[in-house]
Amino acid sequence: MSVIYGFLESLPLSMFQYDFMKNAFLAAVLIAPLFALLGTMAVNNKMAFFSDALGHSAFTGIGLGVLLGLDNPILAMLAFGIFLSLVITKVKAANMASSDTIISVFSSSAMALGIVILSGSGGFSKYSSYLIGDILTVSQTDLLVLLLVLIGVYVLWAVFYNQLLLLSINRSLAASRGVRVVLMENIFVIMVAVAVMVSIRAIGILMINSLLILPAAAARNVTRSARGYHWLTTVFGLVSALAGLTISYYGDTSAGATMVLTAAVLFLITYPIGKYRK
Amino acid sequence: MKKILAFCLAAAMVLGGCGNGSENTTEETAQADGLTVVTSFYPVYLLAANVTDGVEGVTLKNMTQPQTGCLHDYELTTEDMKTLEGADVLLINGLGMESFLDKVMGQYPDLFIVDTSTGSVTLAGDDHGHAHEGEEETDEEEVNAHIWLNPSNGVKQAEVICDALSQADPTNADKYAANTATFAESVESVIAQAEAIQAAPGTEVAVFHEGFPYLTELCGLEVGVGIYADENEEPSAKEMAEAAEEIKEDGIKLLLAADDAGMKYAETLAAETGATVVELNPITSGELNKDVYRLGMERNLQILADALS
Numbered sequence: 001m002s003v004i005y006g007f008l009e010s011l012p013l014s015m016f017q018y019d020f021m022k023n024a025f026l027a028a029v030l031i032a033p034l035f036a037l038l039g040t041m042a043v044n045n046k047m048a049f050f051s052d053a054l055g056h057s058a059f060t061g062i063g064l065g066v067l068l069g070l071d072n073p074i075l076a077m078l079a080f081g082i083f084l085s086l087v088i089t090k091v092k093a094a095n096m097a098s099s100d101t102i103i104s105v106f107s108s109s110a111m112a113l114g115i116v117i118l119s120g121s122g123g124f125s126k127y128s129s130y131l132i133g134d135i136l137t138v139s140q141t142d143l144l145v146l147l148l149v150l151i152g153v154y155v156l157w158a159v160f161y162n163q164l165l166l167l168s169i170n171r172s173l174a175a176s177r178g179v180r181v182v183l184m185e186n187i188f189v190i191m192v193a194v195a196v197m198v199s200i201r202a203i204g205i206l207m208i209n210s211l212l213i214l215p216a217a218a219a220r221n222v223t224r225s226a227r228g229y230h231w232l233t234t235v236f237g238l239v240s241a242l243a244g245l246t247i248s249y250y251g252d253t254s255a256g257a258t259m260v261l262t263a264a265v266l267f268l269i270t271y272p273i274g275k276y277r278k
Numbered sequence: 279m280k281k282i283l284a285f286c287l288a289a290a291m292v293l294g295g296c297g298n299g300s301e302n303t304t305e306e307t308a309q310a311d312g313l314t315v316v317t318s319f320y321p322v323y324l325l326a327a328n329v330t331d332g333v334e335g336v337t338l339k340n341m342t343q344p345q346t347g348c349l350h351d352y353e354l355t356t357e358d359m360k361t362l363e364g365a366d367v368l369l370i371n372g373l374g375m376e377s378f379l380d381k382v383m384g385q386y387p388d389l390f391i392v393d394t395s396t397g398s399v400t401l402a403g404d405d406h407g408h409a410h411e412g413e414e415e416t417d418e419e420e421v422n423a424h425i426w427l428n429p430s431n432g433v434k435q436a437e438v439i440c441d442a443l444s445q446a447d448p449t450n451a452d453k454y455a456a457n458t459a460t461f462a463e464s465v466e467s468v469i470a471q472a473e474a475i476q477a478a479p480g481t482e483v484a485v486f487h488e489g490f491p492y493l494t495e496l497c498g499l500e501v502g503v504g505i506y507a508d509e510n511e512e513p514s515a516k517e518m519a520e521a522a523e524e525i526k527e528d529g530i531k532l533l534l535a536a537d538d539a540g541m542k543y544a545e546t547l548a549a550e551t552g553a554t555v556v557e558l559n560p561i562t563s564g565e566l567n568k569d570v571y572r573l574g575m576e577r578n579l580q581i582l583a584d585a586l587s
Contacts, residue, residue, distance in 0.1 A: 015515070015519070018518070018522055018550055019549055019550050020518060020522075024515070119355065128539075132512070134542065136518055137543060248514065249516060254514060
């Protein structure tokens with residue numbers, strides 16, 4: 001850790017004289033590629049709304065954590081996030097209603113349940129920091145958790161990449177090629193759930209989905225190959241996270257929101273380029 | 279059609295009947311059970327509990343949940359409205375703490391609302407080293423509403439409560455006065471305890487709860503840095519950096535935080551600067567026991583005295 005700290009201090013940026021800025025920077029460096037990778041598939045599979053629902057369900061996770069008397073609600077958030085993502089996938093597969101309707105049903109129900117639990121135990125104003133996130137108080141333990149999740153997701157990605165890609169192109173095609181479709185879908189949504197839940201304290205419920213979707217959407221504007229898409233998304237994710245954090249430091253703005261705005265600017269720049277090329 | 283009409287009639291009678299019935303019962307309870315006093319939140323409840331201790335016929339209720347803490351952005355629940363429905367007197371902290379009050383006043387025009395802040399010595403709100411210096415001139419008029427954290431104010435508030443209750447319930451006026459005198463006496467020791475602490479002149483601390491400037495003022499401490507995340511004012515990276523600089527430059531050793539949103543910022547800045555986090559109790563949540571106010575204040579001052587020595 002001290003090696004990384006030393007390296008950051010040697011950079012000619014005054015913000016790195018503070019440990020909390022170094023931690024925030026490292027959190028951004030870990031979260032950006034994690035979200036970029038998952039974001040590519042979420043955008044391909046038209047699941048932007050799904051991850052948004054997961055973010056909102058964090059409220060219920062926090063509420064359950066409070067009910068169970070946990071000091072840190074992260075375990076309850078993870079459990080509930082995974083549970084909800086599996087349920088949504090299951091209900092979606094039954095094809096009873098369109099998927100945006102189903103996701104909306106679960107999203108608003110989870111949010112409402114969370115608010116009921118939290119306001120029942122004395123008002124949720126003290127949990128409002130989860131809404132806009134707080135990357136400035138990320139601890140070294142948080143960083144370690146993020147690193148482990150990042151490694152886990154990349155390993156799973158490497159193992160299942162072809163099957164996931166096939167699945168995102170066409171479900172029936174994937175099934176005919178021997179891909180265990182339901183299992184793959186479940187693995188993917190669990191990865192998204194875990195990534196969202198471990199990052200939500202840093203980025204915030206309201207912002208987290210934009211960070212997942214915007215870099216991928218921007219990269220999709222201008223890339224043609226799957227490989228280029230993944231790389232450019234990762235680069236866009238890193239650029240927006242780091243530029244956003246730096247701007248927020250010198251410009252005195254909210255960190256998470258500035259990161260998202262930077263990603264939105266990338267989308268605005270790439271959109272006409274993509275349009276022109278077509 | 280007839281059936282529907284009959285049903286509507288029946289429903290109207292039942293509903294109407296209910297309405298009349300409940301009105302009667304509230305009046306009856308008001309007469310039979312004496313006085314129902316409702317407090318807006320925890321600290322006011324503790325003070326009122328001292329004033330009404332052992333007085334027969336007084337029902338004291340705290341409107342918000344005891345875990346609610348300060349009432350920033352508080353939204354009234356249906357349970358709160360039910361509590362207010364049966365209230366004769368509503369005791370509030372005042373100074374803007376109960377921002378939802380306008381709605382209540384509209385709904386219960388006859389409710390006797392008592393602002394307990396009358397006569398208390400107040401500090402200006404949010405004027406200590408907060409990073410928006412020069413930016414928010416208009417906010418300078420704001421008053422720090424956490425007055426109960428100064429024990430002299432606590433006594434003042436109890437006296438206001440005593441006057442109001444004596445007015446609403448003259449038969450028990452003597453008892454209220456006696457209770458208030460007992461309470462004032464018991465808090466004397468707290469005031470003495472605070473006076474005994476007097477830190478070296480110019481000693482600065484950082485505070486992470488907007489109520490704590492009342493405590494630091496008692497002990498002769500100056501607030502060098504104030505970050506009030508409990509007021510939903512999450513600091514930006516720049517503010518945190520400025521706070522870290524000031525803590526280092528001014529040689530601030532103590533970071534006073536409550537167990538709430540501010541704690542994370544205090545811990546982050548402690549790791550940054552090597553200063554020590556001291557946890558104090560803003561007495562905004564806990565058990566509904568009248569002695570908690572005095573005990574909580576004594577404990578806060580003891581912790582401060584230990585930290586300063």
